[in-house]
Amino acid sequence: MNFKQKYVFLFPGLFVLIGILIFPIIFVVRLSLSGWNSYNGLNFIGLENYIRLFTDDPRFWESFFRLSFLSVTTVILQYVIGFALAHMVWKDIKFQRFFRVLFLIPMMTTPVIMTVIWRTFFHESLGPVNDILSNFGMSPKWLTDPVLAKVTVIIVEVWQWTPFMFLLLLAGLLSLPKEPFLAAAIDGASPVRKFLYVTFPLMAPISIGAIIIRLIEASKIMDTVYVLTSGGPGTSTETSSFYIFIKGLREFQMGYAASMSFTYLIIMIISLTVIAKVLTKLMLKD
Amino acid sequence: MGKLYKFLKYFFITFWAVFVVAPFLWALTTSFKDFNSVNGGATYIPWVDFEPKLEGWRVLIKSPANGGVDIIEPYFNSLFVTCTASLISIVLGTLSAYALSRFTFKAGFVKNNDITFFFISQRIMPPIVLSIPFFLFLGAINLLDSLIGLIVVYIVLLMPIAVWIMVDFFNKVPREIDETALIDGCNPYQAFFKVVLPNSIPGLIVAGMFCIIFGWIDFFFAFILTFTEVQLLPVKIVALNSSITPWWSLSASALVSVAPLIIVAFIVERYLSKGNLSGAIK
Numbered sequence: 001m002n003f004k005q006k007y008v009f010l011f012p013g014l015f016v017l018i019g020i021l022i023f024p025i026i027f028v029v030r031l032s033l034s035g036w037n038s039y040n041g042l043n044f045i046g047l048e049n050y051i052r053l054f055t056d057d058p059r060f061w062e063s064f065f066r067l068s069f070l071s072v073t074t075v076i077l078q079y080v081i082g083f084a085l086a087h088m089v090w091k092d093i094k095f096q097r098f099f100r101v102l103f104l105i106p107m108m109t110t111p112v113i114m115t116v117i118w119r120t121f122f123h124e125s126l127g128p129v130n131d132i133l134s135n136f137g138m139s140p141k142w143l144t145d146p147v148l149a150k151v152t153v154i155i156v157e158v159w160q161w162t163p164f165m166f167l168l169l170l171a172g173l174l175s176l177p178k179e180p181f182l183a184a185a186i187d188g189a190s191p192v193r194k195f196l197y198v199t200f201p202l203m204a205p206i207s208i209g210a211i212i213i214r215l216i217e218a219s220k221i222m223d224t225v226y227v228l229t230s231g232g233p234g235t236s237t238e239t240s241s242f243y244i245f246i247k248g249l250r251e252f253q254m255g256y257a258a259s260m261s262f263t264y265l266i267i268m269i270i271s272l273t274v275i276a277k278v279l280t281k282l283m284l285k286d
Numbered sequence: 287m288g289k290l291y292k293f294l295k296y297f298f299i300t301f302w303a304v305f306v307v308a309p310f311l312w313a314l315t316t317s318f319k320d321f322n323s324v325n326g327g328a329t330y331i332p333w334v335d336f337e338p339k340l341e342g343w344r345v346l347i348k349s350p351a352n353g354g355v356d357i358i359e360p361y362f363n364s365l366f367v368t369c370t371a372s373l374i375s376i377v378l379g380t381l382s383a384y385a386l387s388r389f390t391f392k393a394g395f396v397k398n399n400d401i402t403f404f405f406i407s408q409r410i411m412p413p414i415v416l417s418i419p420f421f422l423f424l425g426a427i428n429l430l431d432s433l434i435g436l437i438v439v440y441i442v443l444l445m446p447i448a449v450w451i452m453v454d455f456f457n458k459v460p461r462e463i464d465e466t467a468l469i470d471g472c473n474p475y476q477a478f479f480k481v482v483l484p485n486s487i488p489g490l491i492v493a494g495m496f497c498i499i500f501g502w503i504d505f506f507f508a509f510i511l512t513f514t515e516v517q518l519l520p521v522k523i524v525a526l527n528s529s530i531t532p533w534w535s536l537s538a539s540a541l542v543s544v545a546p547l548i549i550v551a552f553i554v555e556r557y558l559s560k561g562n563l564s565g566a567i568k
Contacts, residue, residue, distance in 0.1 A: 005474040006389035010401070013382030013445060017405065020442050024419035031418070085302060088295050097555060102303055104551040109544040112505040112520045116527045117313045117540050128312055131328035159305065171558055191291065216410050223505040227524055241414040248418050249510060261415040268410060 032259035042255075049259035059235065060243060060260055064267070067239040070150065071218035074157040079211055081158065082165030087199070090173045100170070107163035115227040118156050119143070146236035149229050153237055156224055161217070165210055172206030173199075204283040212276050219268055240264050310541070317342040317538040324533050342534030346542060355531065355539050357522055364502065364519040367433055371440035372497035376490065378441075379405075379448025384478060386449075387456035388464065405449040408442060413506045416442070421510060431515045439507050444497040451496060455489030456482070492557050495550050502547055519543050 032049055034042040053060060089099045106114070121127050122142035130139050142152045180202065184194045222241035225231060231238035231246075244264065248257025315330060323329050323336030332338040348354030385391075386402050420439055421430070429435035459482060467477040483490075508518040517525075523543055526536055 003389065003474045006385050006391070008475075009381045009385035009389070009478070010391065013378035013405075013449070014401065016378055016441065017408065017445055020438060021408070021416075024416050024423065027419040027423070028415060081302070084298065088299055093295075093299075097559070099299060099303065100558070101551050101555045102306055104554060105548055106306055108499060108503075108547040108551050110503040110505065110520050110523075110547075113523045113540045113543050114309060116523055116536060117309045119527070120316065120533055120537070121309055121312055126324060126328060128328045128330070159309070167554070167558065174558070213409075220412050220506075222414070223509075227527065241412055244414045245417075245510075248414075249421065254418060254422070258418055261412070261418065264412060265415050268412060272410060 028258045028262055031255055032262045034255045034258075036252075036254040045255070049256050050263070052256065053259055053263060059238075060240070062235065063238045063243040064240045064264070066150075066237070067219065067221065067241075068271075070153060070157070070221055070237075070239065071215060074154050074161070074221075075211060075214045075218050077154070077158050078162045078165040078214060079207070082162050082210075083169050083203075083207070085162070085166050086170040086173055087195075090170065103166050104163050106160050107167070109160075111160050112223045112227050114160065115156060115224050118152075118159075119228060122152055143229055144233050146233055149233060149237050153221075153225060153228060156228060157218070157221065160224070161214065164217075165214055168210040168213065169203070169206065172203055172210070176202050208276070208279045208283055211279060212272065215272060215275060219272075313537040313541050316533050317535075317541060319534050321532070339534070342532075342538040345535040346538055355526055355535050357519065357539050357543065360517045360519045360522040361543070363433060363516055367436050367440060367508075367518060368498055368501035371437045371444055371501050372494060374437070375441050375444035375448045375497050376494055379445045379493070380452050380483075380486075380490065383449050383452030384456055384482065387453050388461070402449065402453055406446050408446040413443075417507065417510045420507070424511060431512050433516055435511055436508060436516070436518070439511065440501050440504070443504060443507070444501055447496050447500060448493045451493040452486075452489055455486060455493075459485055488557060488560070491553070495554055495557075499547060499550060 031042065033044060033046060035045050035048075036042055085103055089096055089103070093099065122129055124130055124139065124141055124143070127142075129142065133139065140148055142148050176199075180198050181194070184198050189197070220241060221239050222245070225237050225239055225242055229237045231242050235243075240260075241264075244257050244260045247253045247260065315332065316324065318332055318338035318340070319329070319336055320339040320341060329335035345354050346357065350356040382405065386398050391398050391401060416439075420435075424430040424432075424435040424438075429438070463481055463485060464477045467481040468474070472480065503520070505520040505524070508521045509524070512518065512521065520543075523536075523540055526539060
């Protein structure tokens with residue numbers, strides 16, 4: 001179909017989005033090439049910010065690797081658990097709808113507000129976790145130990161976002177065609193073989209989509225960290241976004257923060273594209 | 287095999303259900319505690335471990351002058367911003383999605399899929415990248431710390447979701463429906479509003495739900511772009527957390543704040559089971 005009216009449908013949305021976004025993006029690039037202070041505004045300093053970023057700021061790169069570690073770990077855990085849960089409530093289970101609703105609930109709750117609760121939950125002397133662990137003579141410092149703080153962030157992120165993975169994968173499972181399963185049943189395939197040779201390959205495209213979507217969202221981890229540990233202890237849970245936030249909107253080094261956020265955006269686009277390509281190759285090779 | 291698998295299955299499901307419920311139960315019990323039952327170490331069962339008090343819930347309706355937590359105004363702010371931004375995103379997103387699903391666009395090397403990808407790819411944008419220019423721009427036009435400023439920003443967050451879900455949905459609505467309407471003498475607008483749209487209500491509801499979820503749970507932009515004039519709920523609760531608000535009123539406010547969207551879980555599950563969400567990510 002082709003009508004002149006098609007533009008009336010497309011353009012309002014497209015132009016509103018472009019209109020809101022175009023100036024901020026151009027401005028980030030311009031700002032990243034500038035020094036900035038509130039007295040005389042922008043002054044052009046060329047690539048100075050980028051040179052500083054690439055040669056003289058290990059903290060940014062550390063925060064970036066920490067972010068990669070945290071997001072990849074949480075997404076893998078979410079995928080494995082989410083797939084297991086989705087497969088389990090897919091069929092043949094009592095209270096099916098109850099469990100489906102229950103497993104969706106965490107993603108409906110505001111992450112920072114739940115994190116406020118998690119903070120009391122993991123409190124070193126007054127929280128229930130350490131109350132139970134103290135019976136075994138343990139009292140881990142969930143929020144102030146550099147390694148455990150990462151574990152806590154991962155636990156909270158997995159609690160919060162496994163439901164999203166679960167939702168996408170369950171929607172996928174429910175849309176699978178019936179014939180391959182009938183064929184497998186006729187061949188007398190065991191449940192394990194059925195999963196490995198029928199369900200999993202059929203789910204591969206959906207899995208890739210779900211993992212990529214979650215990686216995109218996980219790469220933004222920041223508010224959970226802000227509330228849970230404020231990046232601490234030291235910088236041990238600081239992610240890229242959080243570091244840029246500190247530089248830009250706490251220390252007001254706007255120009256430098258802009259150069260970091262632009263670099264960060266480019267790295268995100270490149271790495272997500274590469275991950276998508278690799279995953280597609282790995283999971284669709286048969 | 288069968289028995290062991292079944293045992294493991296129910297074991298794992300029970301384990302996860304407990305994990306999901308745990309923070310809610312903890313917050314619920316904490317909200318009925320007072321100073322002694324919080325600071326004496328963890329307690330769990332009301333009447334047995336501690337004497338329940340209603341102080342935590344009372345502060346919700348008290349005025350701030352009397353030590354209330356003052357979350358009623360942020361509550362309505364959040365509701366207003368989320369609903370307005372969702373509505374605008376759904377309207378604009380649905381129109382664009384319909385165009386991308388039914389008509390062919392071509393401008394140089396840019397085709398339909400590229401435009402769709404442009405919409406959806408806005409989700410890749412890390413919020414921090416936009417936050418600095420938005421902070422300066424909204425400051426320049428006096429919209430910093432205002433509801434309108436936030437709504438504008440939230441449209442960027444939500445429209446990609448609306449387009450993503452609706453393009454997929456329209457692709458599944460048979461083209462014959464519009465074609466018949468056009469042959470019967472409708473113009474394209476009438477075909478869309480009178481025939482296609484009424485057949486797309488499940489898709490609109492699902493898209494609406496997702497916009498509301500992702501609008502309601504956002505903290506980052508509200509945190510950076512508002513200060514004192516306007517406060518959204520998540521920012522308010524976090525502010526309570528960093529002041530010395532006692533755990534019982536903190537828990538009660540947190541529970542009240544996350545409660546409304548739990549209804550959304552039921553709606554999403556209903557549409558999920560009907561198969562209306564399938565294929566959205568293929």
